[in-house]
Structure formats: C-alpha cells, structure tokens
Amino acid sequence: MVEFRIFRFDPEKNKEPEFKPYQFEPFKGMTILEGLYHILENMDSSLAFRSSCREAVCGSCAMHINGVYRLACKTQIQILKSPITIRPLSHLPIIKDLVVDLNPFFDRFREIKPYLIPKENPPEKEYLQSVEDREKIDDWLDCILCGACYGSCPVCAQDPKYLGPHALLKALRFVDDSRDGATRERVAFVTQNSGIFRCHTIFNCREVCPKDLDPTKAIAKLKWKSVFKKF
Amino acid sequence: MLFHEVLVIGGGLAGLRAAIEIAKMGQEVAIISKIHPMRSHSGEAQGGINASLANVEKSKDDSKEKHWYDTVKGSDFLADQDASEILTASAPEAIFEMEHWGCPFSRTPEGKIAQRPFGGAGFPRTCYATDKTGLYLLQTVWEQNIKHNVKVYEEWVVLGLATEDGKCCGVILMDLRSGELVAMGANAVIFATGGIGRIYANTTNAITNTGFAISIPYWVGVPLKDMEFIQFHPTSLARTHILMTEGCRGEGGYLRNKDGERFMSKYVSEKVMELGPRDIVARSIQTEINEGRGFPDGTVHLDLTHLGAKKIMERLPGIRDICMNFIGIDPIYEPIPITPGTHYIMGGIDTDKNGQTPMEGFFAAGECACVSTHGANRLGGNSLLETVVFGWRAGEKAAESVKGKDKKAKTKALEDALKREQDNIQNFKKLSGKENPYKIKDELAEMMVKSFGLFRKEEDMKTGLDEIMKLKERFKNIRGAFGGKVFNLDLLSFYEIKANLDVAEVLAISAIARKETRGSHYRTDFNKRDDQNWLKHTIATYSPEGPQLSYKPVTITKFQPEERKY
Numbered sequence: 001m002v003e004f005r006i007f008r009f010d011p012e013k014n015k016e017p018e019f020k021p022y023q024f025e026p027f028k029g030m031t032i033l034e035g036l037y038h039i040l041e042n043m044d045s046s047l048a049f050r051s052s053c054r055e056a057v058c059g060s061c062a063m064h065i066n067g068v069y070r071l072a073c074k075t076q077i078q079i080l081k082s083p084i085t086i087r088p089l090s091h092l093p094i095i096k097d098l099v100v101d102l103n104p105f106f107d108r109f110r111e112i113k114p115y116l117i118p119k120e121n122p123p124e125k126e127y128l129q130s131v132e133d134r135e136k137i138d139d140w141l142d143c144i145l146c147g148a149c150y151g152s153c154p155v156c157a158q159d160p161k162y163l164g165p166h167a168l169l170k171a172l173r174f175v176d177d178s179r180d181g182a183t184r185e186r187v188a189f190v191t192q193n194s195g196i197f198r199c200h201t202i203f204n205c206r207e208v209c210p211k212d213l214d215p216t217k218a219i220a221k222l223k224w225k226s227v228f229k230k231f
Numbered sequence: 232m233l234f235h236e237v238l239v240i241g242g243g244l245a246g247l248r249a250a251i252e253i254a255k256m257g258q259e260v261a262i263i264s265k266i267h268p269m270r271s272h273s274g275e276a277q278g279g280i281n282a283s284l285a286n287v288e289k290s291k292d293d294s295k296e297k298h299w300y301d302t303v304k305g306s307d308f309l310a311d312q313d314a315s316e317i318l319t320a321s322a323p324e325a326i327f328e329m330e331h332w333g334c335p336f337s338r339t340p341e342g343k344i345a346q347r348p349f350g351g352a353g354f355p356r357t358c359y360a361t362d363k364t365g366l367y368l369l370q371t372v373w374e375q376n377i378k379h380n381v382k383v384y385e386e387w388v389v390l391g392l393a394t395e396d397g398k399c400c401g402v403i404l405m406d407l408r409s410g411e412l413v414a415m416g417a418n419a420v421i422f423a424t425g426g427i428g429r430i431y432a433n434t435t436n437a438i439t440n441t442g443f444a445i446s447i448p449y450w451v452g453v454p455l456k457d458m459e460f461i462q463f464h465p466t467s468l469a470r471t472h473i474l475m476t477e478g479c480r481g482e483g484g485y486l487r488n489k490d491g492e493r494f495m496s497k498y499v500s501e502k503v504m505e506l507g508p509r510d511i512v513a514r515s516i517q518t519e520i521n522e523g524r525g526f527p528d529g530t531v532h533l534d535l536t537h538l539g540a541k542k543i544m545e546r547l548p549g550i551r552d553i554c555m556n557f558i559g560i561d562p563i564y565e566p567i568p569i570t571p572g573t574h575y576i577m578g579g580i581d582t583d584k585n586g587q588t589p590m591e592g593f594f595a596a597g598e599c600a601c602v603s604t605h606g607a608n609r610l611g612g613n614s615l616l617e618t619v620v621f622g623w624r625a626g627e628k629a630a631e632s633v634k635g636k637d638k639k640a641k642t643k644a645l646e647d648a649l650k651r652e653q654d655n656i657q658n659f660k661k662l663s664g665k666e667n668p669y670k671i672k673d674e675l676a677e678m679m680v681k682s683f684g685l686f687r688k689e690e691d692m693k694t695g696l697d698e699i700m701k702l703k704e705r706f707k708n709i710r711g712a713f714g715g716k717v718f719n720l721d722l723l724s725f726y727e728i729k730a731n732l733d734v735a736e737v738l739a740i741s742a743i744a745r746k747e748t749r750g751s752h753y754r755t756d757f758n759k760r761d762d763q764n765w766l767k768h769t770i771a772t773y774s775p776e777g778p779q780l781s782y783k784p785v786t787i788t789k790f791q792p793e794e795r796k797y
Contacts, residue, residue, distance in 0.1 A: 012715040029470065029558075041669035045721040046714040050266075053437045055473045055553060057366060058270040074556050095408055096718040102267070115374035116333030125284075125323075126330040128342035134335065141335055141367065145269050179333065 003083035032072040049098040059144035069148035089151035119181030133178035140173035149205035161194040165205035165215030238417040242268030245597025245622035246423030252626030254379040261382040272437040276365025277476035279357035281612035282322035293354040306606025307750035308792035334371040351508035357612040393648035399593035400641040410716025416640025418633040431573035432676035435474040441727040442734030456601040457578035459742035465512040467572025477611040480505040488524040513571040532566035586625025596625035607750025664708030
C-alpha cells in the first residue's frame with residue numbers, strides 16, 4: 001500500500017489549499033503519473049494534473065514530489081518513501097491542484113528570441129555544419145520546458161523578471177550554433193539586469209533537470225562570453 | 232464573437248507548419264491546442280525524416296523517384312501515387328527548410344545532414360538528429376511560430392464543428408482553464424490533431440492521442456478513409472510500450488528470440504533482415520512470440536550490445552535513457568525486451584492532396600488525415616515528412632481559400648452549434664448510472680488489441696464489434712461527470728471515451744468488410760492481396776444507424792501493382 005498526499009486547490013471551492021491523502025496498492029514499476037491516473041479514474045475524478053507523453057519527453061508533468069522537482073512519468077513509486085507528498089511547481093500561479101499557469105515561464109523564454117537568426121542567407125541545400133560545430137550545441141538541445149529548473153530556482157522565486165535557467169540555456173543554444181549570426185545581440189540581451197548576473201550559481205537547476213542538462217554551466221558560459229567578449 | 236480567418240486545430244508539427252505558411256501568406260491565423268505545442272506527440276518521434284538527399288556514400292544513387300517507389304511499394308500499392316509523388320518530391324525542400332530554420336540535424340563528416348538506413352527503403356535516406364528528430368523538429372517549427380507571432384490558444388479543446396449550408400464556419404471550444412464554452416468563427420479550419428493510438432491498450436502514443444478529434448468531423452458528415460489500416464511498430468518497450476526507434480535497427484541492432492536466433496532470416500531475405508517494412512517485421516516478431524520462441528514475459532529482444540558504447544551514446548542516447556529510466560536496463564550491456572505496439576493510423580479524415588476534405592472550408596493534415604500517401608503501410612521516416620509537407624500544403628490552400636472573404640463570424644450557425652455542445656455537457660453532468668467510464672475505455676483498448684491487432688479474422692473481429700456495441704450500451708449507463716468548471720479532466724475524458732467507441736466501430740466495420748490481406752491489415756482467413764476486388768479506399772460516413780461504407784479508386788500514375796517482396 002502506498003499513500004499519496006496531494007496538494008488540492010479548486011479556485012471555485014477553496015479559499016486555502018489542502019493536502020488530501022489517497023491510499024492504493026501500486027503494481028511493480030508503477031510511476032507517480034500512473035498513480036495519479038489511478039486516483040483520477042478510480043478514486044477522485046476531480047483531480048487535475050497535466051500529462052501527455054508518459055516517457056519524459058513532452059515536459060507536461062513536472063511537479064514537486066517528496067521534496068524534489070521531478071517528472072511524474074519518470075519517477076517510480078517504489079523508489080520513494082510513503083506517504084509521497086505531491087505539490088505543483090513553485091513560483092507560478094496555481095490554476096487547479098497540480099496545474100500551474102506557465103505563462104510567466106514561457107514569457108521569459110520568448111524574450112530571448114528563441115529561434116535561429118541566420119548568419120547568412122540560406123544556401124540552396126543545407127547550411128554546412130561540421131561534426132565538431134554540431135557537437136558544441138549538443139548539451140543545450142534537450143530542454144523539454146518542463147519548468148522543474150524554474151520551480152527550484154530561488155532567484156525565479158524572488159525576481160519575476162529574471163530570465164530563468166530555461167531561457168538562458170536556450171540563449172546559449174543559439175549563441176553556440178555556428179549557423180546563428182546574432183551572438184553579439186544575444187549576449188548583450190542576457191547581460192541586462194534580469195539576465196545572467198542574477199544567477200547566484202546555486203546549481204538547483206542542474207540538480208533537478210530531468211533531462212540531465214546543466215543550465216548553471218550554460219549561464220556560466222554566457223557570463224564568460226559577456227565578460228571577455230569572446231564570441 | 233471570436234473570429235480568425237484560419238483556425239488550425241492542433242499544435243504538433245503539421246499544425247505548426249500550416250500556421251507558418253498561413254502567416255507568411257499574410258492571412259490571419261490562430262492555433263487551438265488541447266496542450267501546449269511543445270507537449271505534442273510529434274516530439275516523441277525519434278528515428279528521422281526521409282528525403283533522397285544522397286548525402287552519404289551508400290545513398291549516392293538515391294533519387295526522388297526511388298523514394299516514391301519505395302513509399303508506394305511499402306503501402307502495398309494502396310497509396311494514391313500522385314499524393315506519394317508530392318510527398319517524396321517535396322521532401323528535400325521541406326527538410327532544407329527545417330535545417331535553415333535551425334533544426335540541429337546530425338552531420339556527415341562533410342557537414343551535410345546525416346542519413347541512416349530505415350526499413351523498406353532502398354538507401355540510407357532517413358535524415359536524423361540523434362534519436363530525437365521529432366523533438367528537435369517540433370522545437371524548430373514552434374520557434375518559427377514564435378518568430379511569426381502566431382496566436383496560440385493553449386489548453387482549449389475543440390468539442391464540435393459549426394457548419395452552415397454544408398460549409399465549415401468555425402468550432403466550439405472548451406477553455407480548460409475556465410471551463411467556459413466558446414464559439415469561434417473562421418473562414419477555414421484545418422485539423423492537425425494527430426493519431427488515435429489510445430484506442431488500443433498497447434500503444435506507443437501519448438495519453439492525449441485519443442479518437443476524439445477525428446470523431447468531430449465524422450459526426451457532422453466528413454468521411455473517414457481507410458480506417459482499418461493501423462500500423463503496429465515492431466519494437467515497443469516491454470509493458471510501457473514506449474517506442475524504441477527503427478533507428479535501433481537502422482544502426483545495426485538485431486532482433487533475437489529466446490534461443491538467441493536472429494529470426495528475421497526466416498521471414499525476409501538475408502539482405503533485408505531487421506530492416507523489412509514495419510508490417511512484416513511486426514508480424515514476424517508476433518509469430519515468434521505466438522509460436523513459443525519469445526521470452527517468458529512475452530517479448531523478444533532488440534539487441535544493441537554489439538554496437539558498442541560509443542555508437543549507442545552518439546546515435547541512440549534517447550533510447551538508452553528511456554531503457555535505463557523505465558525498465559532499469561542499459562542497452563550497452565543488455566538487450567532490450569520488446570513487443571510490437573500500436574503506433575500509427577494510415578487512415579483518417581478523407582482529404583485530397585491539398586488537405587481539402589469533402590466539406591468546404593474544412594482541411595486536415597498530418598496523422599489525422601488520410602491523403603493517402605501511406606496506403607496500407609507507412610514506411611518509417613515518412614510520417615514526420617508527411618506532417619511538414621502536407622501541413623505546408625494545407626496551410627497554403629486554406630490561406631488561398633479565405634482570400635477576399637468577409638472577416639465575419641457566421642453568428643447564427645455558431646450559436647446553434649454552441650447550444651448543442653452546452654446540451655451535450657448538461658447531459659454528461661446529468662448521467663447517474665453506475666458504470667465507471669474509464670473501465671469502458673480500458674476494456675475497449677484491450678479488446679482492440681485482441682480483435683483488431685496484427686492478425687485478424689472474421690470471427691474475432693465480429694466478436695470484437697459485438698463487444699464495441701455492448702460497451703456503447705454500457706456507456707449510456709455511466710456515472711455523471713463530477714468536478715467543477717476549472718480544468719475538468721473527467722469531463723474531457725467522457726467526450727474522449729464516447730468518441731473512442733465510435734471510432735473503434737468505424738475501424739471494426741471497415742476491417743471486417745475488407746476481405747483480403749494488404750499491408751498492415753493481415754487476415755488469416757483471407758491471407759492474399761486481392762487487387763481484383765480490393766484495390767480501393769474504404770470510405771466510412773456517419774449515419775445514426777452506424778457507419779455507412781463506400782469505396783473510392785486508388786490513383787495509379789506510374790507503378791503497376793506487383794507482388795511485394797523484400
């Protein structure tokens with residue numbers, strides 16, 4: 001038997017959030033997400049949470065599970081101590097239960113112009129990019145925008161204007177891309193007040209990233225580029 | 232009343248690509264998506280996207296025509312050849328465009344887009360970005376939507392279509408965050424809502440891929456085409472059915488039974504082995520399992536151990552992560568237990584090669600549509616291609632179709648449709664039966680695997696159809712939808728489960744009627760292809776008494792049907 005203690009808040013009904021307990025028998029290999037579906041389908045159909053791919057690639061189900069920001073789909077029940085406390089991502093307005101309003105998170109992301117600004121007009125075929133140049137962006141590509149880093153970051157908590165680990169990692173993805181021609185503008189933009197120098201290098205983002213990315217390192221690299229003007 | 236010139240329903244690759252085209256052509260467009268675009272199932276595509284770029288030594292003799300032929304042959308000659316020609320001829324341009332937009336393709340030593348072998352293809356033709364091609368393409372196309380500042384209604388769900396004089400004039404939506412129902416007018420609507428895998432229990436698809444979206448046009452008279460053709464991917468991870476890309480075999484992975492035998496040699500030529508087309512490889516795997524040569528957990532092994540750590544880390548890092556996270560094995564050292572899993576539907580909303588459906592003002596593109604470019608069996612790497620090529624075309628045609636039209640909502644038709652949906656919701660809320668709707672969903676999905684799976688026969692399928700009709704009866708006796716207005720997943724599920732039953736019925740009736748074996752539709756009681764009687768598309772049209780079937784000829788422009796040998 002496992003117990004989930006789930007953060008519940010319905011703006012139509014509740015003034016204050018509360019934690020509700022749910023007990024059930026998990027099967028071997030059952031994930032937190034499968035547990036949430038078990039509750040929705042059999043115990044309490046008013047529960048709200050997000051999910052889609054169930055294989056750690058769509059970024060829907062980041063939440064705070066027993067003290068750590070994780071993807072519910074990728075986390076097995078049996079590795080955690082029961083009762084398992086489940087809360088929504090922090091620093092974001094709550095819509096209902098485990099569903100938060102991610103607009104502030106995506107608004108920061110949009111600010112960094114998250115699209116390729118090509119250095120030169122496209123050739124007839126593909127831009128040539130060496131294997132080595134392609135490798136330079138490899139560490140920054142896999143972000144699924146789940147928000148785990150944002151939820152765990154104390155600077156995001158204090159400063160809603162702070163671009164955040166997700167947006168800064170994406171900025172470096174374009175800075176390091178041999179096809180992108182806006183490096184100078186990008187570095188200048190993230191050097192502003194709410195950018196890279198607001199990062200206190202606490203490493204929370206790196207600790208929690210379910211894709212094992214290292215936004216702290218990305219930010220450090222941007223700081224280095226900003227200071228030494230090495231582009 | 233809300234109005235947009237063109238509405239794109241679905242924020243996956245096809246929808247996002249369509250929206251860019253419309254924005255580029257200067258028409259006003261908005262995307263409606265049940266989930267944030269980056270949560271779309273396109274992002275789970277792994278292995279790659281086909282184009283005859285001839286970028287690697289082994290593909291230097293490849294051509295658009297050879298890609299076209301492989302696609303038609305793979306389809307078991309059910310594809311409309313004019314549509315497949317468009318797909319394959321547009322492929323290089325479509326892929327260069329993705330690259331120009333920043334898609335981080337893997338590279339050849341010369342710096343060109345890298346290509347790997349895939350099943351059913353004569354050359355290494357599948358352009359890839361490690362084993363996360365879908366994710367990177369989705370990022371790229373979404374980024375371009377940000378650049379073009381396309382309006383996205385996130386977490387708005389389409390519940391119904393509004394029509395006037397047989398033309399589509401908008402949609403009825405539920406805003407999940409507020410629970411409000413909203414009518415939204417449009418001069419053209421494009422459905423790009425993806426697949427329906429979740430009507431099967433063993434699917435590789437995301438939880439969001441239900442039968443709901445394609446049931447919406449069906450209910451107002453837009454036909455569904457070739458719904459009996461469901462692709463079973465050969466390799467899905469044990470229990471979870473998470474996709475293990477065809478790239479695993481493209482990079483040299485072996486399939487082995489419990490005796491360690493590379494059993495594919497029994498089913499295809501030694502030259503082809505693990506890289507046969509998906510329908511044939513999936514059936515071969517299932518045959519091994521059915522005949523007792525699988526492992527005790529009902530799987531066979533996908534063995535990558537001989538590829539070595541370097542190749543796996545470089546080319547298949549995502550596969551390794553999934554295996555370690557979801558079943559606790561590292562494919563560098565251990566083989567992966569797999570079974571076939573329901574993966575893709577070749578059928579869908581009936582469209583022509585411009586994405587136009589028989590209903591004026593209503594278009595479809597991507598997996599939800601059936602053009603048909605894939606016929607009875609799709610080749611790996613052709614579905615990502617379809618999303619960008621036909622998303623682009625549907626966008627272009629829809630944008631052309633609205634030029635010069637009044638930018639005004641058809642208020643009366645939209646209000647009528649809105650009223651209908653309000654009544655539907657009230658009816659769901661008033662239900663007071665005893666049945667748990669989710670149990671009906673699960674029973675349907677289990678039954679679909681048994682009765683409409685890899686091997687079909689009349690008797691099983693008829694039992695399956697009876698079961699669907701019984702489940703439909705039971706659905707009338709479900710409990711009411713609880714919960715308030717905000718983010719009511721339960722209410723949405725009611726719509727989805729009801730639609731799953733209707734879509735399953737269409738699939739069942741189409742499959743029972745087709746008395747032959749073609750591509751993915753394999754019948755043990757009619758185990759030969761029958762071009763005399765069945766070289767035609769199934770068209771299923773809604774009627775209150777159940778789906779009405781008719782047939783449409785296949786367009787053959789160049790390749791005469793021949794026996795399909797690998």
